[in-house]
Amino acid sequence: MKKNKYVIIGSGVSGLLTANKLLQAGESDFLILEGRDRIGGRVYTDTSIDVGATWFQGHHVYLSQLLKELTIPSFDQYSDGKSVLVYNSMAPAHYFKTDTSGPSAQRIVGGSISLINVLAEKVKDKIICNCKVKQLTEKEDTIVIETNTNTFIASKVISTIPPKLATSLKYTPELPKDLKKVMDKTHTWMSNAIKVGISFKTPFWRTKGFSGTVIGQIGPVIELYDHSNADNTEFSLMGFVNEGLRGTSPEKRKSRILKYLETYLGEEIREYTNYIEKDWSKDRCTACQHLNSVYMSPEYGNKVFNSTYFNNKLLFSGTETSAHYGGYLEGAVYSGLQAAKVIMQE
Ligand SMILES: Cc1cc2nc3c(=O)[nH]c(=O)nc-3n(C[C@H](O)[C@H](O)[C@H](O)COP(=O)(O)OP(=O)(O)OC[C@H]3O[C@@H](n4cnc5c(N)ncnc54)[C@H](O)[C@@H]3O)c2cc1C
Structure with missing residues (x-):
């Protein structure tokens, strides 16, 4: 040997x-x-969606330096437009705008891969x-x-x-x-995290003035963000699924997620071209x-x-x-x- x-x-x-x-x-x-x-x-x-690590910040100095050394470019997380805050299922959603004047969370061009x-x-x-x-x-x-x-x-x-x-x-x-x-x-x-990624032909939420950000602990998706690629040729939303849905069947979970997002972003959510989920708690590596x-x-x-x-x-x-x-x-x-x-x- x-x-x-x-x-x-x-x-x-x-x-x-x-x-x-x-x-x-x-x-x-x-x-x-x-x-x-x-x-x-x-x-x-997976299919252009970062189902694992996605963002880094300017204070992540060793990673920033490494990306520089390897000449791997990064870009700002998209956050223009109205973001949705859902804090009560009985009340209408609240909307907020992200302050885009400060430093933004960064994503790696081509995905973290x-x-x-x-x-x-x-x-x-x-x-x-x-x-x-x-x-x-x-x-x-x-x-x-x-x-x-x-x-x-x-x-x-x-x-x-x-x-x-x-x-x-x-x-x-x-x-x-x-x-x-x-x-x-x-x-x-993040070993407990469940991520969801949904892709579309067009960024319909942007056209409607939404950033793609939907936040709310009570819904089936607790955080959702625009996850389109750097050169705006592929359009996706990506986020974290409520862990309360871990035991629900994949079909039921998907149905609840789409219904919820339809409420806040519109019926175009049903026109997805790709839908993926990754439950890291089931991954034995x-x-x-x-x-x-x-x-x-x-x-x-x-x-x-x-x-x-x-x-x-x-x-x-x-x-x-x-x-x-x-x-x-x-x-x-x-x-x-x-x-x-x-x-x-x-
Ligand atoms: C859903 C999710 C979202 C995240 N989001 C972010 C983010 O936005 N920003 C951020 O900075 N970080 C994020 N993270 C954390 C980030 O992914 C990790 O910090 C980083 O990838 C860890 O790298 P690592 O090499 O230390 O460990 P790992 O990437 O876990 O590497 C360990 C390796 O060991 C292998 N392995 C395990 N057991 C064995 C075995 N018995 N024999 C052989 N090989 C084995 C595994 O397959 C794996 O390849 C996220 C993580 C997850 C899961």
Whole structure:
């Protein structure tokens, strides 16, 4: 069996960025093992809709810098026109206008997947998809990595599996109790989210003076935004489905969503060309079997993640390990950069 110097588990933003940094430092003896049949992790653009990560802000400095380095352009979230606020099903909707004079949330041109595709370019021959890691065993100066398909051996392993999910792997020797406890308590950001994306031939809401933003905790969609592409050739709305509809059948959920949006944006909503949903809680490469309630600001970047394990051979990385904007793409970028530095020093 061939031994690699490094094995990175996960091909999300953090794993791919670490791989790029290893390569830039002249380290090419590595593999990236990915459990899904696709790369990108929680960045997933399906039929031009970002069903995973979408927005970033100017204060996300590491991500902004990375996009600049990779010459990936971004554009302002569309917000011109009347936005709808639904706060009471009995009362008429309220309308508001977004202040467009301030800095806007940014979207990545081509969808967030553009970042993944560019990061994957130089390392694509090192990525193995459909390869789900099940067990990590420390054996002398190596780690044996058992997956659903093959066994791999590496001198060092960087796991970017969300920490809570990573507790379901088997570790020999067992991980320290304090680490396991923190990992288990680290909520996987957005793992409860259900997204919906609806595409149209024309942006009918814009024509009617709407921004496409519909906000309201009581409806089947709690947030909805214009999700048309940067050059205004593809027109979509995208948002978050009320989690109360998770158990409802897909047909019923869709019917309730369309009816609700018809009330506030008009009957043209029925003339969609594409309708998609993604419930991340059902995706076993992001979420655990049991749903946890979510705190608005979970604590990320616990200091246990500053240490390495298995005698300096195992490092836990990924956005939830980042003390800097943990949970966000920015945290994934920061942890990816840090992981490369740490693992090459050890
Ligand atoms: C619905 C949703 C909306 C979001 N919106 C935003 C947003 O607007 N702005 C923002 O900044 N952030 C947003 N985020 C968060 C953002 O997507 C994450 O911060 C970022 O993508 C995390 O990257 P990562 O590499 O740390 O982890 P991940 O992307 O989760 O990568 C981990 C990788 O490990 C793989 N994996 C898991 N288990 C195994 C295993 N056993 N073996 C092998 N591989 C495995 C996974 O398949 C995955 O590819 C959103 C996330 C979701 C789900």
